[in-house]
Amino acid sequence: MDAVIKVQNLTHTYSVGTPFEKTAIHDINVEFYPGELVAVIGHTGSGKSTFMQHLDGLLAPTSGTVFVDGQDIFASKEATRDVRFKVGLVFQYPEYQLFEETVYKDIAFGPKNMKLSEAEIDERVREAAGFVGIGEELFEKSPLELSGGQKRRIAIAGVIAMRPKVLILDEPTAGLDPGGCEGIIRNILDYRAQTGSTVLLVTHSMDDAARIAGRLVVFDAGRIAMDGTPEEVFSRAPELTAMGLDVPQSAAIAQALRERGARLPGAVYTLEQLTAAVAALRKGAGAGA
Amino acid sequence: MLKDITLGQYFPGDTIVHRLDPRTKLILVIVFIAALFLAVDWLSYAAMFLVTALCVKVSTIRLRSILRGLKPLIFIIILTGVLNLFYTKGGTVLLDWWTFTVTTEGIKRAFLMVVRIMLLITGTFLLTYTTSPIALTDGLEILLNPLKRLRVPVHEMSMMMSMALRFIPTLIEETDKIMSAQKARGADFSTGRLTERARALLPLLVPLFVSSFRRADELAVAMESRCYHGGEGRTRMNALHMARRDVLALLCGAALLGGMIAMNVLGI
Numbered sequence A: 001m002d003a004v005i006k007v008q009n010l011t012h013t014y015s016v017g018t019p020f021e022k023t024a025i026h027d028i029n030v031e032f033y034p035g036e037l038v039a040v041i042g043h044t045g046s047g048k049s050t051f052m053q054h055l056d057g058l059l060a061p062t063s064g065t066v067f068v069d070g071q072d073i074f075a076s077k078e079a080t081r082d083v084r085f086k087v088g089l090v091f092q093y094p095e096y097q098l099f100e101e102t103v104y105k106d107i108a109f110g111p112k113n114m115k116l117s118e119a120e121i122d123e124r125v126r127e128a129a130g131f132v133g134i135g136e137e138l139f140e141k142s143p144l145e146l147s148g149g150q151k152r153r154i155a156i157a158g159v160i161a162m163r164p165k166v167l168i169l170d171e172p173t174a175g176l177d178p179g180g181c182e183g184i185i186r187n188i189l190d191y192r193a194q195t196g197s198t199v200l201l202v203t204h205s206m207d208d209a210a211r212i213a214g215r216l217v218v219f220d221a222g223r224i225a226m227d228g229t230p231e232e233v234f235s236r237a238p239e240l241t242a243m244g245l246d247v248p249q250s251a252a253i254a255q256a257l258r259e260r261g262a263r264l265p266g267a268v269y270t271l272e273q274l275t276a277a278v279a280a281l282r283k284g285a286g287a288g289a
Numbered sequence B: 001m002l003k004d005i006t007l008g009q010y011f012p013g014d015t016i017v018h019r020l021d022p023r024t025k026l027i028l029v030i031v032f033i034a035a036l037f038l039a040v041d042w043l044s045y046a047a048m049f050l051v052t053a054l055c056v057k058v059s060t061i062r063l064r065s066i067l068r069g070l071k072p073l074i075f076i077i078i079l080t081g082v083l084n085l086f087y088t089k090g091g092t093v094l095l096d097w098w099t100f101t102v103t104t105e106g107i108k109r110a111f112l113m114v115v116r117i118m119l120l121i122t123g124t125f126l127l128t129y130t131t132s133p134i135a136l137t138d139g140l141e142i143l144l145n146p147l148k149r150l151r152v153p154v155h156e157m158s159m160m161m162s163m164a165l166r167f168i169p170t171l172i173e174e175t176d177k178i179m180s181a182q183k184a185r186g187a188d189f190s191t192g193r194l195t196e197r198a199r200a201l202l203p204l205l206v207p208l209f210v211s212s213f214r215r216a217d218e219l220a221v222a223m224e225s226r227c228y229h230g231g232e233g234r235t236r237m238n239a240l241h242m243a244r245r246d247v248l249a250l251l252c253g254a255a256l257l258g259g260m261i262a263m264n265v266l267g268i
């Protein structure tokens, strides 16, 4: 299958030619395929946000190329503008970017910039609001008078309403309570299930990454340190710890049990797997006694 | 993008220019400006140029940073040059066409005025490039202290100034971030007619104001909860001290000013 996004030798240096020069990402090579759900993890400052902004054409590479649908997105101004609608990027703390008088208008901002018809815009706003669980009774409210979690959903809806082929979310659950986090993760999964779009999710929660992603990409100091299935990545726990990252709680518990002599299978990193493994162990022990 | 605006940005360093007391530097800049306006002819301008070049060299500030600082003011510099070129009387007439007359005196005046403005800007930039904003406002507060007698709220003013300076980078960063986010939703800030572009700023200004007010509110609460109640009886963590180099630098400044006055009187 052809990659939707293909990144070649991407390097980005901030503030070139000043004393504050800083290379945030070095020589990144990676491909993302249609329909994938990829979790991107990495320590604070490892370059995740910088990387993501290149995929949407917001930051221009210092060197290297980004292809979306086989098209070099910095080849021309039109190509850069097109990619904004193909790749939807939800920033960290997106609630601070709401600006319209009403929730409806704010969600409609993206589709309006796509120059769609009124009817089409209306349809997309309703659909996007539906995905994130924003009811029509909120449409005429000011986004500023809603709760933090609601604002975040509206911001996500504003991007979803453009129907991007690739949806990128930069830490969509940062700073929300567990219920709020769970809700947003559910929304994202539903959205993906119904539209089949590619989703890239930057997250600091190893548990979320282990639970929902089919592939993990680990950033460390501006480079991709690991890229593989959750099983492959979490089996390298000592390396992750060295990069200042955690492993999922279930994996940590499994490891602690192993150290006490319990014989657990290698691939235990979600709650379900842990429960199953422990249940199997008890059954085995019961049969042995 | 927006980040490239230098706006008197501070470049940390450890040269003698950096280490001078901010009060010394403030006084020297005023002396420098006064001397610059006393300069009349080639020789005095050459002296001012040498002094400026020496200070820039010692401060290790790169020439490129200074030129970048001059860039936003290029219009004013050119305008001054052009006005002086065409509207100075005296000297031999080289060109006379319609209302424009170019004379040898005009060329000289235009050149010297442009040099004067550029030196003026370079001198003040040297101050902000080598002095942290906090040190600068501290220095200013102490220098303006006598005005307290006249009930001028010096402390409050300097507190406001240091806060404003402190939040400029934050504000620029935030503007950059919000701009990116709106661009990600297809907003277009750089093309279209003027009215369209002005309208495109709305998605930028609203969130910026909202977050500025929120931040101001939070900052006020944070300051009050740490018992801030104005300048009365407040001491400093880093008290300013005048050292020998400050005395020397001030003496050099006095010599420069004296020299310029003498040259001015003699008309060199």
Ligand SMILES: Nc1ncnc2c1ncn2[C@@H]1O[C@H](COP(=O)(O)OP(=O)(O)OP(=O)(O)O)[C@@H](O)[C@H]1O
Pocket (backbone or CB within 6 Å): A014, A015, A022, A023, A024, A042, A043, A044, A045, A046, A047, A048, A049, A050, A051, A092
């Ligand atoms: N606008 C900027 N100007 C200069 N340096 C920057 C800028 N943005 C980020 N950096 C630097 O680039 C590096 C990577 O930053 P980035 O925001 O991409 O990290 P991140 O992985 O997203 O971190 P976090 O998990 O905290 O969001 C950091 O060291 C940061 O200091």
Ligand SMILES: [Mg+2]
Pocket (backbone or CB within 6 Å): A048, A049, A050, A092, A170
């Ligand atoms: Mg980030």
